[in-house]
Amino acid sequence: MARLKPRLATPRLAARALILHEDRLLLVNAYPGARLGLWCAPGGGCEAGQSLPQNLAREVMEETGLTIAVGPPVLVNEFHDPDTGFHQIDLFFRCTLEDGDLDDSWVDPEGVVTDRRFFSRVELAAGHVRFKPDSLPDAAWGAGAAHYDPLEVILK
Structure with a gap:
């Protein structure tokens, strides 16, 4: 009997921020209970x-x-889980910090983010920090940029 492939859902679209502050990149551990140790x-x-x-x-x-x-x-x-069919497309934007601090009193209202921290490029290159995608440091510290055409209301 042939093994059935999981039914693929519509890809989920997500936006992500590349925030450099004092030459350090902000990353979060966005897994309840920090179960994966992935940033x-x-x-x-x-x-x-x-x-x-x-x-x-x-x-x-x-x-x-x-x-x-x-x-x-x-x-x-993009990433997907072939076992579940989950498929996500992440769009990463270069961002700048306008206000706020990473103080210990902050709690994610959704309970997903368990930790937030700025990492140096050296720390990420050392291999002791698990992060995804692999191209994250190059994107964060690179000079390139893509063109973005802002959201527009459809013409009728």
Whole structure:
């Protein structure tokens, strides 16, 4: 009997922030209970009717308590789980910190982010920090940028 492949759902779209502050990159451990020990750029799923930058600023505030200015997109990354069919497309934007601090009193209202921390490029290159995607340091410290055409209302 042939093994059935899982039914693939529509890909989830997420926006992520590459925030460099004092030459360190902000990453979050966005897994309840820190069960994977995996770090990623803050951000999350996009809601319809809001621009990608609006979604991203909201997600970063929820996950870190920080206010950011969203700049240009610099990386598109996809991942999927062949066992479940989960498929996500992450759009990474270069962002700047506008207000806030990473103080210990902050709690993610969704209970997903368990830790937030700035990492140096040297720390990430040393191999002691598990992060995804692999191209994260190059995107964060690189100079390239992609063009972004902001959300527009469809013409009728």
